[in-house]
Amino acid sequence: MTQTGIPFVFMRGGTSRGPYFRREDLPEDRETLAQVLVSAVGSGHALNIDGIGGGAAVTTKVAMLSKAKDNWADIDYFFAQVSVEDGLVDFKPTCGNILSGVGPAAIEMGLLEPDQDVTRIRINAVNTGARIEARIQTPEGRLTYAGETAIAGVPGQAAAVELTFMGVVGTATGAFLPTGALRDSFDGIEVTCMDVAMPMVIARAQDFGLTGYETVQELDANTAFFARMEAIRIAAGEKMGMGDVTRSVTPKFGLLAPASGGGTIAARYFMPWNTHPSMAVTGAQCLASCALTPATVADGLLERPEGSPAQVVLEHPSGTIDVLVDFSTEDGFDLRAAGLVRTARKLADGNVYVPSRIWAGLGS
Structure with missing residues (x-):
């Protein structure tokens, strides 16, 4: 045979x-x-x-x-x-x-x-x-x-x-905030490096000159953005203790912007060398956690829900995804569980x- x-x-x-x-x-x-x-x-x-x-x-x-x-x-x-x-x-x-x-x-x-x-x-x-x-x-x-x-x-x-x-907190790096900071700066771009379900580097779309509402096709065609984003991702990955991530799909990259369709916040997720057509389940948990954590790059982009559990509705290129986050803020942000519905x-x-x-x- x-x-x-x-x-x-x-x-x-x-x-x-x-x-x-x-x-x-x-x-x-x-x-x-x-x-x-x-x-x-x-x-x-x-x-x-x-x-x-x-x-x-x-x-x-x-x-x-x-x-x-x-x-x-x-x-x-x-x-x-x-x-x-x-x-x-x-x-x-x-x-x-x-x-x-x-x-x-x-x-x-x-x-x-x-x-x-x-x-x-x-x-x-x-x-x-x-x-x-x-x-x-x-x-x-x-x-x-x-x-x-x-x-x-x-x-x-x-x-x-x-x-x-x-x-799901710190599963890849051992820490909620792998760099030890709520914000870091690479190439003049402020980011939050966070490890919840998926290690991610999260930035504001506006800091790249984007709206955060671009289509998948518009983002994938923006080679200058991808080149700058990848350089930041590689530098952040090293600072997160993940070593040389040049050939690894982690950490992933995310962009945040104010919601435009009734959700909590708008988000774009990268895999990382092209744009996700909708939203990753793991990435959604990390982005929702970033949105709920004070002093991250999400500050000023949303009105944070009060109390736990909180429903975070992420707007993505194909629609929305709801994340129910059970968390505590007694000693920083501590995610206890996150619930989602899929098919x-x-x-x-x-x-x-x-x-x-x-x-x-x-x-x-």
């Missing part, structure tokens, strides 16, 4: 999509694993023409699932971000949108059984150590994708997937094939 078949479920999770594998069906060592994922996705071509990727960062994501190794969780969720064109795989971050499909995929794979009308699944995000509780719709003990929940960036309606994130849908299943010269399969 010249190709190796690997079982997978192809899912849309939130506003992302990709293959979901059982971890045991993939090579154990990271180097071979990365080569397998690059081949499966088709990284190395703008259209991912030789793989099942979709030619965008939100469609070259991979989830690898297994039964949890600790007593708290039910499922271990290991994430990989595969680049579209560069043949790179980043195992550092996690993805909240792809996480939306973890519960349904785990049921599809037989890793757990549905429980009554709503199945509660406790998920350990292997990459970051975050803990998430997902509530999946399983009427009469049967998984369903049909429902009446709509999310911005996805057409139609589907069954709700309720996510509650816990233990997911199974798109396909079967085997994805990679050349046997890359990996000959288990037992090879």
Whole structure:
């Protein structure tokens, strides 16, 4: 045989999509694993023409699932971000949108059984150590994708997937404020470096001469902005203790502006070398935390909600995303949990094939 078949479920999770594998069906060592994922996705071509990727960062994501190794969780969720064109795989971050499909995929794979009308699944995000509780719709003990929940960036309606994130502060850097400051300055631009669910460098759109309401296409075409933003991101990443982030997708970058459509604040999120078409679930938690924290770059851009939990509505290019933030301000800002609602849908299943010269399969 010249190709190796690997079982997978192809899912849309939130506003992302990709293959979901059982971890045991993939090579154990990271180097071979990365080569397998690059081949499966088709990284190395703008259209991912030789793989099942979709030619965008939100469609070259991979989830690898297994039964949890600790007593708290039910499922271990290991994430990989595969680049579209560069043949790179980043195992550092996690993805909240792809996480939306973890519960349904785990049921599809037989890793757990549905429980009554709503199945509660406790998920350990292997990459970051975050803990998430997902509530999946399983009427009469049967998984369903049909429902009446709509999310911005996805057409139609589907069954709700309720996510509650816990233990997400400092998961990548060990600190809420990795630089130790509420604001830093790089190349004359003030930023807030924050690590909540996703390490981020957050700035005001106006400081780049932008409105913060630009479309994805307008931002992606602004090469001067991207060049300046990337230089700032790299410098900030080093100061955040993340080392040389030139080839890493983290930290991510975000821009804030006053809300223009009735939300709490307007935001743009970068992945980081192009603009997210909507909003990342992890990024939404970090941006919402920045918005709620006094003395960050969000000051003056919003009227902060009073009391906890607080509903933060982020305006993004495709609409809005709501983040329910349970926090304390007794000793600075302490995020206890963040809740979001997403949807997911199974798109396909079967085997994805990679050349046997890359990996000959288990037992090879």
